[in-house]
Amino acid sequence: MSSSVYAHIRRNPRFDELVRKRTSFATTLAIIVLVVFYGFVLLVAFAPDVIAMRLFEGSNLTFGILAGLVQFIVFWVLTLVYVRRANGEFDDINNEIVKAAWKEEK
Numbered sequence: 001m002s003s004s005v006y007a008h009i010r011r012n013p014r015f016d017e018l019v020r021k022r023t024s025f026a027t028t029l030a031i032i033v034l035v036v037f038y039g040f041v042l043l044v045a046f047a048p049d050v051i052a053m054r055l056f057e058g059s060n061l062t063f064g065i066l067a068g069l070v071q072f073i074v075f076w077v078l079t080l081v082y083v084r085r086a087n088g089e090f091d092d093i094n095n096e097i098v099k100a101a102w103k104e105e106k
Contacts (some may be wrong), residue, residue, distance in 0.1 A: 008101035018093045029078050
């Protein structure tokens with residue numbers, strides 16, 4: 001692409017909207033990941049008795065193991081949510097911006 005096409009893209013108000021939406025969405029997901037991950041680490045550090053609790057009598061399954069598994073599930077779900085939104089809404093806006101820039105170029 002030529003620099004004039006890039007200039008058209010940068011001037012498009014939908015480009016600023018796309019950047020704002022993506023940044024906001026990625027920041028929200030990053031905060032969720034950090035809270036879940038460091039929440040687990042803090043729980044291990046400051047409440048080892050909670051982590052060591054057995055889920056039911058006679059079980060080797062503890063709350064810590066369950067919490068670790070839930071963590072992975074949460075991260076997979078967040079990845080799925082991001083990919084779906086990126087491949088849907090964000091790609092649609094991106095394609096619209098690029099098409100508009102090429103039209104202005106011609």
